[in-house]
Amino acid sequence: MAYINHIISTKNERLTSGFGLRPNPTGAGTEKHYGADYVDAQGLQTKQDVGILAVAGGTVVEYIIGDQVGYTVGISHEGRIFSRYQHMKAGSVKVKVGDKVTKGQQIGIMGTTGRSTGIHLHFAIKTNSTSYSNGTWVDPVPYLTGEKNIEGDNLMSKEYEELKKDFESISNKYKEMEDKLNKWTNSSRIKFNYIDNNMPEWARATVTKMTQNGFLKGDEKGNLQLSEDMLRLFVVMDRAKVFN
Helix, strand or coil: CEEEECCCCCCCCCEEEECCEECCCCCCCCECCEEEEEEEECCCCHCEEEEEEEECCCCEEEEEECCCCEEEEEEECCEEEEEEECCCCCCCCCCCCCCCCCCEEEEEEEECCCCCCCEEEEEEEEECCCCCCCCCECHHHHHHCCCCEECCCEECHHHHHHHHHHHHHHHHHHHHHHHHHHHHHHHHHHHHHHHHHHHCHHHHHHHHHHCCCCCCCCCCCCCCCCCCCCHHHHHHHHCCCCCC
């Protein structure tokens, strides 16, 4: 068995119908074509079965057993990208819904089902999607030529990588802000802990108010060092509403 090499490049395939508008096979004007049709450039499909390989790792979310698009498999990939393989040979599909597949794993065999002319594979890509029912159909060729990269078992576009960098930048800034907040909070905790443990009861309310309002500040460790005479003076001033 031969395998169509659509995982990394299209050098071993011949594109017979591309993404966008194409002549309607029935002869009635044009129709939308949301994927790309390939045949093996060496014509192997006329001599032997040609296997279809998964473009990237993911989860099988769709398996259609023969209809207008033939035997079809849809796979959801990380990065919210969905790939679809149509017109496979009856009885050749080797996966089922719920299966986990890896990059390069055989999905089925190239066939002639649906409205196709001759043995070929219809390959389609949807972005912002984990299923056939949502997202946006996009030209799959850039994913095959390397303009949009397939890395490991994940199908990632340049846009996804840029978004990932933006998220990391925001996360780093958040971490800096969180560190500053924790430093301030820890300093305040020391300050108020000192008040709780060491302040005379009759001065507690006054000193707490003055500290919270910024009239009093502790040393570099947040500790307050006040004589009892100063405490009595502050309490008298507070009762006179000097600090309100």
